[in-house]
Amino acid sequence: MLAMNYRGPFRVRADYYKPDPEIEHPGDAIVRVTRSCICGSDLHLYHGLVPDTRVGTTFGHEFTGVVVETGASVEKLKVGDQVLVPFNVACGVCPLCKQELYGNCHEANPGATAVGGAFGYSHLAGGYDGGQAEYVRVPYADVGPTIIPGDIHPDDAVLLTDVVPTGYQAAEMGGIRKGDTVVVFGAGPVGIMAAKCAWLFGAGRVIVIDHLEYRLEFVRNYAQCEAYDFRSLGDPVLFLKKTTDYYGADVCIDAVGCEAAGSFLQTFTGRKGMLQGGSATALYWAINSVKKGGIVSVVSVYGPTGNFIPIGNVVNKGITLRANQASVKRLLPKMIEHLRSGYIDPKAIITHRVPLEEVADAYHLFSAKLDNCIKTVLIPPSAGA
Amino acid sequence: MTMEYPDPNYTRIKGWGVDADPKNDPTYPMKKYTGDDHRRLDYRRPPQQVAEVEVLHSNERPGLSAVFGTRQPPSGLSGQLRRFAFRYSENSFAHWLPLLLADRVNVAEGILNDFRNGIIPNIMREKGMGAEWKYNRKKLIKKAVITLAVSLALLSFLRKDRR
Ligand SMILES: NC(=O)c1ccc[n+]([C@@H]2O[C@H](COP(=O)([O-])OP(=O)(O)OC[C@H]3O[C@@H](n4cnc5c(N)ncnc54)[C@H](O)[C@@H]3O)[C@@H](O)[C@H]2O)c1
Ligand SMILES: [Zn+2]
Numbered sequence: 001m002l003a004m005n006y007r008g009p010f011r012v013r014a015d016y017y018k019p020d021p022e023i024e025h026p027g028d029a030i031v032r033v034t035r036s037c038i039c040g041s042d043l044h045l046y047h048g049l050v051p052d053t054r055v056g057t058t059f060g061h062e063f064t065g066v067v068v069e070t071g072a073s074v075e076k077l078k079v080g081d082q083v084l085v086p087f088n089v090a091c092g093v094c095p096l097c098k099q100e101l102y103g104n105c106h107e108a109n110p111g112a113t114a115v116g117g118a119f120g121y122s123h124l125a126g127g128y129d130g131g132q133a134e135y136v137r138v139p140y141a142d143v144g145p146t147i148i149p150g151d152i153h154p155d156d157a158v159l160l161t162d163v164v165p166t167g168y169q170a171a172e173m174g175g176i177r178k179g180d181t182v183v184v185f186g187a188g189p190v191g192i193m194a195a196k197c198a199w200l201f202g203a204g205r206v207i208v209i210d211h212l213e214y215r216l217e218f219v220r221n222y223a224q225c226e227a228y229d230f231r232s233l234g235d236p237v238l239f240l241k242k243t244t245d246y247y248g249a250d251v252c253i254d255a256v257g258c259e260a261a262g263s264f265l266q267t268f269t270g271r272k273g274m275l276q277g278g279s280a281t282a283l284y285w286a287i288n289s290v291k292k293g294g295i296v297s298v299v300s301v302y303g304p305t306g307n308f309i310p311i312g313n314v315v316n317k318g319i320t321l322r323a324n325q326a327s328v329k330r331l332l333p334k335m336i337e338h339l340r341s342g343y344i345d346p347k348a349i350i351t352h353r354v355p356l357e358e359v360a361d362a363y364h365l366f367s368a369k370l371d372n373c374i375k376t377v378l379i380p381p382s383a384g385a
Numbered sequence: 386m387t388m389e390y391p392d393p394n395y396t397r398i399k400g401w402g403v404d405a406d407p408k409n410d411p412t413y414p415m416k417k418y419t420g421d422d423h424r425r426l427d428y429r430r431p432p433q434q435v436a437e438v439e440v441l442h443s444n445e446r447p448g449l450s451a452v453f454g455t456r457q458p459p460s461g462l463s464g465q466l467r468r469f470a471f472r473y474s475e476n477s478f479a480h481w482l483p484l485l486l487a488d489r490v491n492v493a494e495g496i497l498n499d500f501r502n503g504i505i506p507n508i509m510r511e512k513g514m515g516a517e518w519k520y521n522r523k524k525l526i527k528k529a530v531i532t533l534a535v536s537l538a539l540l541s542f543l544r545k546d547r548r
């Protein structure tokens with residue numbers, strides 16, 4: 001089958017090297033992919049920042065498709081069902097899953113106990129091949145995959161697999177109270193969605209920080225919020241202090257993660273030197289610009305080796321840090337409801353649709369932020385109608 | 386300084402406040418607490434997938450998870466490094482640094498493998514230079530010109546040196 005194939009940092013291609021996936025466990029299903037997005041998380045893999053990313057891996061954890069085969073014990077899905085597949089691989093029966101922490105399943109990833117299972121996210125997340133391919137093996141098919149309701153647009157469906165619940169959870173973990181000033185670092189798909197969702201919790205003011213003018217422009221309109229270019233702010237923390245009457249924001253959300261720009265020292269040690277698990281600039285700023293007793297919500301991804309962050313300030317300011325991988329399955333029903341109510345409009349963030357064959361260009365375009373790219377959807381040749 | 390309470394008119398924002406929840410403070414559980422944590426790993430596990438290839442597992446867990454990916458099992462020199470790494474816990478740099486090293490070694494193995502399979506990797510294409518040419522041409526040309534100039538200068542310098 002045609003599949004994305006990772007060859008090393010900044011090098012990917014689509015080729016026919018891989019055999020079609022097979023049922024390997026009675027709970028598996030095989031899904032023919034109809035849409036598959038490239039995510040900011042894929043960039044960490046693409047840039048070689050994630051340990052145990054093996055050459056030959058197929059990425060892709062945000063996908064929809066059609067069920068073409070089911071394992072012996074699968075009951076909820078049948079061949080022909082159109083499904084959206086949450087990015088978490090989750091068993092549904094371990095104590096974590098039972099308590100709805102589907103992003104932290106204990107039965108989905110042998111390689112790292114600190115990390116749940118995820119599709120196409122290296123051996124750090126279970127060694128599963130992902131959905132940037134014609135076909136994909138979906139374990140625990142009765143747990144994660146959700147039949148796409150007839151009234152949900154396929155482009156919205158694919159964004160429900162990650163971006164929407166992740167952005168929502170970022171706001172949710174912020175513990176926002178009515179009237180709160182919420183600062184979102186990062187105007188990528190996740191930050192954009194977090195800004196949008198902050199209003200649903202009653203935020204009084206939403207401020208987004210990034211340095212890509214086209215994304216700031218987009219989020220200003222899409223999420224009806226303020227948006228600033230940190231390059232023009234001088235010291236973004238000082239700016240945020242001033243604009244909150246020298247008090248600090250009530251809630252800060254880090255939606256940037258280990259690729260953060262804005263600090264030479266962080267970039268040098270985190271992204272080039274690999275002396276820390278990526279560059280922690282945005283988290284650094286978030287901790288320093290939140291109010292005393294404030295909440296910092298982290299959904300962005302960092303490496304397992306640790307990062308330089310001002311933990312002393314977390315203590316002195318009495319900050320609550322909240323973080324997790326999104327628990328997609330937990331949030332799906334509510335997200336579908338919000339979509340129907342028109343509170344969120346996910347598909348509006350899709351800027352590029354690219355045939356899977358051109359995956360290398362698609363990655364470079366998203367990574368280098370060319371052509372005003374926000375969200376890219378890959379379409380396999382076998383996607384059909 | 387007067388407390389500037391935000392403009393209460395949020396009608397322009399569809400759904401404003403629908404999920405405001407006084408219980409949503411930092412202690413409000415996003416987790417549906419069941420008490421199962423105290424039973425640790427004593428639960429009915431899903432059936433175990435049979436490992437037909439080598440699957441490395443963290444030594445912070447007793448064995449494999451019930452399911453796992455089977456593609457790209459460890460092989461070659463990078464595989465040796467990965468096996469070595471997995472002797473150490475996730476708490477140890479001796480786990481992560483060999484893995485990162487293994488990833489780099491694996492890149493070279495990947496190129497060798499390509500040749501072995503009769504594939505000449507088109508690295509420019511793999512790097513997405515098509516998109517660069519289309520959307521960032523100026524920078525690409527600038528880079529190419531600089532690279533060319535530097536290599537020419539170096540070449541002529543080396544030649545002179547030899548003479
Ligand atoms: N927890 C989860 O479940 C989950 C799910 C999806 C994505 N993620 C993570 O969320 C993060 C964002 O994902 P995305 O798809 O939006 O990625 P993205 O790369 O498209 O967006 C990141 C944005 O941050 C901006 N940025 C860089 N440095 C900054 C700084 N110092 N301050 C403010 N902005 C800065 C970039 O210009 C970019 O627009 C990634 O780390 C990704 O891995 C987490
Ligand atoms: Zn994602």
Ligand SMILES: [Zn+2]
Nearest residue numbers: 091094097105
């Ligand atoms: Zn589980």
